[in-house]
Amino acid sequence: MSDSTLSISSHTLPIGPRSDSGRLILGLLSLAARELIATILVLIGASLLLFLVLKAAPSEDHLQLRLGQSTSVTAEQAGETFASETLAGQYVTWLEGVVTGDFGTSKALQRGRPVADLLKPAFFASFKLLAAGLFLSALLGLLAATLSIFRSRNPLWRITLGLTSLTSAIPVFLYVYALVAGGNRLIAWGAAQQHWQIPGWFPLPMSPDFVPWFFAVLILAVGDGSLMDMTQRFGSELRHSAGDEHMVGVRMMNISVPVVIARGFLPGALSHISRRISFVLGSLVVLEAALGWPGLGYLAWRAAAERDMPVLLGAALLMAVALRLVLMVFDLVGTAADPRRRVTK
Amino acid sequence: MIGSLRWSRFPSVTKSSRYLGMAIGIICLVPATLGVVAAAFGWLPHDPLQFIGESNGGPSLQHFLGCDSLGRDLLSRLWAAAAYFTPPGALAMVVALSLGVVLGVAESLGGRFWGAISSWCLQVMDSLPKFVLVLLVAAIARSNLIWIMAAVGATFAPQIAAAIRSSVERLRAAAFIEAEKSLGVSMTRIVFFHILWGHARHVILAQLMSLMAYALLVETSLSYLGGELGVQEPTPSWGNMIALARDGVFTGNLLPAIIPAIMISITILGFSLVGQGLLQLWEERA
Amino acid sequence: MSDMALKVEGLTIYLEGRTGMRRVVNKVQMTVPMGHIYALLGESGSGKTCIVQTILGLHPGVPGVVSGTAEVLGLNVLEKLPKYVELDESSTPTAIRKDMHGWNRTIRDVWAPMMGSKVTLIPQDATTALSPFHTVGCLLQKAISNSGKQLGREELRKEALNWLRRMEMYDVESVSNRYVHELSGGMAQRVAIALALASEPRIVIADEPTTGLDATLRIQLIALMASMVKNRKATLFLVTHDMDAARILANEVAVLYAGSVVESGPVEKILDPTYKPKHPYTWFLLESERRLLQGAEMFKGSRSISPPDEGCPYIIHCPRAIERCGAERPTLTPEGDEHQIACWVEGDYR
Numbered sequence: 001m002s003d004s005t006l007s008i009s010s011h012t013l014p015i016g017p018r019s020d021s022g023r024l025i026l027g028l029l030s031l032a033a034r035e036l037i038a039t040i041l042v043l044i045g046a047s048l049l050l051f052l053v054l055k056a057a058p059s060e061d062h063l064q065l066r067l068g069q070s071t072s073v074t075a076e077q078a079g080e081t082f083a084s085e086t087l088a089g090q091y092v093t094w095l096e097g098v099v100t101g102d103f104g105t106s107k108a109l110q111r112g113r114p115v116a117d118l119l120k121p122a123f124f125a126s127f128k129l130l131a132a133g134l135f136l137s138a139l140l141g142l143l144a145a146t147l148s149i150f151r152s153r154n155p156l157w158r159i160t161l162g163l164t165s166l167t168s169a170i171p172v173f174l175y176v177y178a179l180v181a182g183g184n185r186l187i188a189w190g191a192a193q194q195h196w197q198i199p200g201w202f203p204l205p206m207s208p209d210f211v212p213w214f215f216a217v218l219i220l221a222v223g224d225g226s227l228m229d230m231t232q233r234f235g236s237e238l239r240h241s242a243g244d245e246h247m248v249g250v251r252m253m254n255i256s257v258p259v260v261i262a263r264g265f266l267p268g269a270l271s272h273i274s275r276r277i278s279f280v281l282g283s284l285v286v287l288e289a290a291l292g293w294p295g296l297g298y299l300a301w302r303a304a305a306e307r308d309m310p311v312l313l314g315a316a317l318l319m320a321v322a323l324r325l326v327l328m329v330f331d332l333v334g335t336a337a338d339p340r341r342r343v344t345k
Numbered sequence: 346m347i348g349s350l351r352w353s354r355f356p357s358v359t360k361s362s363r364y365l366g367m368a369i370g371i372i373c374l375v376p377a378t379l380g381v382v383a384a385a386f387g388w389l390p391h392d393p394l395q396f397i398g399e400s401n402g403g404p405s406l407q408h409f410l411g412c413d414s415l416g417r418d419l420l421s422r423l424w425a426a427a428a429y430f431t432p433p434g435a436l437a438m439v440v441a442l443s444l445g446v447v448l449g450v451a452e453s454l455g456g457r458f459w460g461a462i463s464s465w466c467l468q469v470m471d472s473l474p475k476f477v478l479v480l481l482v483a484a485i486a487r488s489n490l491i492w493i494m495a496a497v498g499a500t501f502a503p504q505i506a507a508a509i510r511s512s513v514e515r516l517r518a519a520a521f522i523e524a525e526k527s528l529g530v531s532m533t534r535i536v537f538f539h540i541l542w543g544h545a546r547h548v549i550l551a552q553l554m555s556l557m558a559y560a561l562l563v564e565t566s567l568s569y570l571g572g573e574l575g576v577q578e579p580t581p582s583w584g585n586m587i588a589l590a591r592d593g594v595f596t597g598n599l600l601p602a603i604i605p606a607i608m609i610s611i612t613i614l615g616f617s618l619v620g621q622g623l624l625q626l627w628e629e630r631a
Numbered sequence: 632m633s634d635m636a637l638k639v640e641g642l643t644i645y646l647e648g649r650t651g652m653r654r655v656v657n658k659v660q661m662t663v664p665m666g667h668i669y670a671l672l673g674e675s676g677s678g679k680t681c682i683v684q685t686i687l688g689l690h691p692g693v694p695g696v697v698s699g700t701a702e703v704l705g706l707n708v709l710e711k712l713p714k715y716v717e718l719d720e721s722s723t724p725t726a727i728r729k730d731m732h733g734w735n736r737t738i739r740d741v742w743a744p745m746m747g748s749k750v751t752l753i754p755q756d757a758t759t760a761l762s763p764f765h766t767v768g769c770l771l772q773k774a775i776s777n778s779g780k781q782l783g784r785e786e787l788r789k790e791a792l793n794w795l796r797r798m799e800m801y802d803v804e805s806v807s808n809r810y811v812h813e814l815s816g817g818m819a820q821r822v823a824i825a826l827a828l829a830s831e832p833r834i835v836i837a838d839e840p841t842t843g844l845d846a847t848l849r850i851q852l853i854a855l856m857a858s859m860v861k862n863r864k865a866t867l868f869l870v871t872h873d874m875d876a877a878r879i880l881a882n883e884v885a886v887l888y889a890g891s892v893v894e895s896g897p898v899e900k901i902l903d904p905t906y907k908p909k910h911p912y913t914w915f916l917l918e919s920e921r922r923l924l925q926g927a928e929m930f931k932g933s934r935s936i937s938p939p940d941e942g943c944p945y946i947i948h949c950p951r952a953i954e955r956c957g958a959e960r961p962t963l964t965p966e967g968d969e970h971q972i973a974c975w976v977e978g979d980y981r
Contacts, residue, residue, distance in 0.1 A: 023808070038468075045469035053481055169614035171562050173569045174606050177587065181594040224562060225555075225617055232621055236628060248689055248754055249761040253770065253826065254747035254777055263764045279559070282476025286566045300477055304484040305572025312484060316477045324472050339810045340763050 027342050028332055035331060039324045046320045047098065050313055051091050103314035108306040109299070115314040118299060123318055126296035129213070130277075130284055133220030137280070138273055140221060141230025148235055161231070168228035172283045175219040176290040180204045183215075205291040216287060224283040229276060237268040267334030267341060274327045281319055370618025373611040377427045384428030391418035393425035394579050401598045413590060413601045423608060426581040430564060433494035437560045438553050440498030445505025445549075450536055452506060453513040467503045475500040479563055483574040490564065490576060497563055501556045508552055512545035547627035554620030558613045565609050583609050636834050636866035637663040637686070641699035642709075644678070644685055644890075655681045656890040657944070658699070660963055663883075665833070668860065668867040670877035670898065672916070673887030679870045680755070681890075683838050685709075687752060688742040704749060704833060708741050747777045748830055753837040753856075757823035761811040767822050768807030771795070777830035794825045798855065817848040821855065828859050834866045841873050853879050874920060878902050883969075888912050889944040892963060896970030909972045911949050943975070951976050 097104065103115035110118065148161050183204045191198045201209035221227060241264035250260045285297035292298065296315050303311035335341045383389055390409070391397055398412035405411070410419040451463040479496050486492035516522050516539075525535050541549070567575030568584025576582035578589070583605040590601035644656040656678040663669040673679050683689075686701050686708065701709050751774075754760035762770065771791035775782065782790065795803040798821040811819055820840065827835050840856070841849045853876050860867045860880075869880055877884055877898065884902060885895035894901060894910040904917060943949065943956040955975045963971040 041465065042468045042472050045465060046472050049469055049473065050478075050481065053478075053485065056485065165618070166610075166614060169558075169617055170606075170610045171566060171613065173566050173584075174587070174609065177569075177591060177602075177606075181591070185594075225558065225613065228617060228621075232624075245756075245759045246762050248752070249757075249823075249826075251689065252687070252746055252752045252754075253762070253773055254743070255762055255765070255773060260762060260764060278471070278474050279476075281474035282479075282563070285476050285480065286570065289570050300480055301570065301572065301574075304480040304574055307484050309484070312477075312481055316473065316481060319474045319477055320472050323474060327472075338764070340812055 024336065024342075028336060031335060031342075032328070032332055035328045039328055043317075043321060043324060044095075047095060047317060048091065050316055051094065054309060054313065055087065098314075098317060103317075104310035106308055106311050108308040109302055109311055115310050118311060119296070119314050119318055122294060122296045122299045122315075123322075125294060126284060126288065127322070129216060129220065129288075129295065130280060132217040133226075133284070134273060134277065134280055136217055137221035137226045137230050137276070138234075138269075140227055141234045142269075144227070144231040145234035145238055148231065149238060164231065165228045168222055168225050170223055172219055172223035172286045173290050175223045176205075176287060179215055179219065180291075205293070212291075216291065216293075220280060220283055220287055224279065224286075226276065226280060226283065229279075230272070233272040234265075234269055237265050237272065240268070241265040263337050266337040270330040270334045274323075274330045277323055277326060281323070364622075366618050367622035370615045370622060373615030373618065376608060377612045377615075380424030380427030381431050383424050389421045389424055391421045393417060393421040393581050401593070401596075401601070403600070410604055411600050413586065414593070414598070415589075419586075419601055419604060422581040422586060423583070423605065426583050426586065426605075427608075429576070429580060429582065430490075430561065433490045433564075434557055434560050436491060437494040437498035437501070438556060440495050441501040441505055441556050442498075442549070442553065444499055444502035446509065446541065448502060449506030449509030450540075453510045454532075454536065463506075467506050470500060471503040473500070475559070476563065479567075480574070483567060488567075488573050488575060488577055493563070493567070493575075494560055497560045498556070501552065501559070504552045504556075505549055508545050508548040509540065512540055512548070516540065516544060547623045551620040551623040551627070554616045554623065558616035558620070561609065561613055561616070634665050635662055635702065636665045636667070636704060637661065637669070637868055638702040639682075639686070639699070640701075642682065642685070642701055643698045644681055645697075646681070654890065656685075659887070659890070659892055661885055661892070661895070663866060663868055665866055666864050667883060668869060668881045670869045670871060670881035670884040671887055672871065672874065672877055672884055672902075674872055677887045678890040679872075679887060680838055683752075683836055683868075683870050687746075687750070687836065688738050689752075703745065706741065706745075708737070710741075747774070748779065749832055750834045750836065751827040751830060751832040753820075753823050753827045753835065753840045755839045755842055757819035758811060758814070758816060761819070761823060761826070763810060763812055766808055766810055767795070767814070768792075770811075770822070770826055771807065771829055774826045774829040791829075794829050795822075797859075798822070798825045799851075817844060817851070820844065820848070820852060824852070824856060824859065828863065828865070831863070832865060834868060835860065836868045836870070838870050839872065840869075841871065841876050849873070849876070856880060874902060874916065886910070886913050886916070891944050891960075892971075892973065893945065894970075894972045895963065896966075896972075897968075900970055909966060909970075910945075910974050911951060912945050915948075943973075 094104075101116055103119065106113045106115055106118060144161060144164055147157055184202075187196075187198065187202060187204075190196050199209075199211070201212050204212060238261070241261050244264055247257070247260070250257060281297075284295070285301055287293075288295040288297035289301035296319065300312055300315040300319075302308070303315065394417065396416040398408050398416045398418060400412065400416045401414050402408060402412040402416070408418050408420070410423070413419055413422065448463040448467050451459045452467065453460070455463060475497070478500055479493055482496035483493050513522070521539075522535060525539060526532075530539075564575060564582065565584035565587075568582040569575070569588045571585075571588060576585055578585055586605040587602050590598065590605075593599060593602050639659055639661040642656055642659040643654065646653055646655050659678075659682060661669070661671070671679055671682070685697060686703060688708065697709055699709065700707050765773070768788065768791050771794055772787045775787060775790050775794070791807060792803045795806055800806055800818065800821065806814070806818070806822075811822065814822065824840070827837075837856070841852055844852065856867070857880050867880065869877065871877055881898045883896065884898045885892045886901065887893070894913050900906060901913060902917070904921065941960065942958055943952070943961050946952050946956050949956065953976060959975070961973040961975050963973045966972050
């Protein structure tokens, strides 16, 4: 045994003799710091992109990007000073306002009201819906993926899975239409036949009571191709994780196979979910707009329909921030699950 | 039980069932394609904008699928809608492909500086929710479908770039690119012929299919929701056809709402199934 | 319980390839007594790894058609395996019905109780074959507790560090806190050997443990395995194309060509450079090695291209093939003490 091989091989490793958990926490912290910087950079870019898109608008629109400091200055004065600044100056002023939580005032939706006031309650309502929808989608997708692997020989399951794809291809707005049109008629018919009482949430899209809310979550989880995508991606992730070469060593040592498969599956699955959020946010806009429920999506759609740029911009930025933060958390969890990802890039 | 997963490295789907999925997908795309062809060659049974039949008329020899509430021929409108959507949809693909290829190649092969810049651009695009960006463009462009579809295409550029990046990474790991370079193959040829065509073809095509499904979804959703964002009457779109006929449920005229809904669903299903089949083909090869 | 560690009889394996069913292993016969070191020698693609994976239930991909018996510690591991297709002597199966549940049952009932405790594996490439989610120390502790010893937490940790020291590693604390992908190839391979031995198995199966390592590491590993296995009186089933390793370690050797055993016997008879081999392929192996040492010189006629369905698999390259070789497949016949050869032509080759 030559010493040289050993000393060289231990030399190349920058990691000292620390305990596993200590290393994990240190590594995750440094990763989190790096990701935070990247996130801030990306968000600055996103706001810049939004700003530039808005600048491409016809001239009467860009005046709408008036700032919220209209308490001391009249709206016209603010607009004039805003218009006289350079593009970069305008952007910086706007960004300053955004960072301090000042998104300007609404132009059309609720004239003169600060956008932040509109966004805050809407954000929490939508966030609940979105989180529940994503969770249900992931759950159903995992179930279907597992079944498609284990029961792939059973024709009944294959037909069921085929039908899942079929239901997933139906857009969210069609689901909402069917729910509202069909659901209300069904409830009214049942009540007329005295099968049940008219529930409190009767004309269906009216209130986000629990039952309609649950249906909305289900629609979000299935429609617009969500479920199909999840099933397919999860299936391929599971296959990769289970077919990985290290399973030989794992099985030969009697280490718990499901745990290892789950740990290999988690990072990929989380990155698929985070990629899916962008799409589900779109479905959320359509869902809330079609149901007329208050929320970030509804706000964004109304703002777009009435060309209320400050509100639309605020909603878009808020969604981007939430998206990036979730992405970051998922990345950290994935890195914690798989040590191979902790190697510094 | 779960140990069996080890063997499912080989796809659990049999060859025939995968081709079955592709075949179903292609069949699902047939009605829309027919519409595009018919409208392009002027074979539509009637003018889609003329009020020629009776309001809410049922199917007859004259009007195969009946008429909508304004007395326009439903079949002609369906097909005309498909034809109207095609050029903007193609534009979305072109935008996604060109932006994605430029940024993807720059990111993975462009060296440190350009790599960082384009990676940042892609992340910026990826961090904005697609539909909201489209809403913004729709609000500004005053429901001009060309601009809306260009925005949809731009939001899909990160996916195309990711496909290219993973291809380049795989080929790098196999020392393929270095080997090609050492043989004196020009970089342009490596990028276009070997990476884009030879290796990433299936994935890029699959991404374009899912882009088309999403573009259709966005267009119909916007048209359905109204608010001067999507396609405006009298121009036909499957979305605004449903919006027009949505109250038919209460009067018993289901056909004008159900048929566009079915068309939307099967066309989206078709794009998804074809894309999925392409991805599986690629997975098997890799 | 029999005194045979491993007994393989008439093992034939078909795998599903792109073009249809392909016979990879053809009627392999092997007996490994307890405490012996048995080397299975063959070139790449001769079916060595396939045999190991079938015996251990580790087959990558859908299991193909398997017939014959393989007794590990007196237990026929292939017994419960569903026979997918009834095979007759010559025909190639054209289709198989894959029964995942039967395969799963076999894994759960037959293989799982032995894995990691009575039978262990030294994989070909430790960096990819070991679990990436556990540190080396964690893996070693798991292996030690697999042996059935009741040890406390601290004792386990100490024992794990001891195993690393036994593998002639330094700075063991640091090594035991690393993950396998953070180790160099040689270190990972040593860890794999420690893992295979730490659970005090009756049989260690080594699947090309020295492939892809440089000469200094190879010699170290061979020496390590030799001392470890001999000290522990374990049975070692060594699958390799490394003739030096076989020569140093093994008592007995079988030479595999294109999925069939062409010669088997005591290692000092078969792999001795001065010995006149009986089988032309064995001669070819030894001659290749000799010429490599003398300065490589191009020399033809060896690699296993897909063998004919009937007759001797080596017939394509064999310089002394007779008519019978093309028509009938030679079977292993005894040639003196424990020495078996599958060749129709009598006498030594050259």
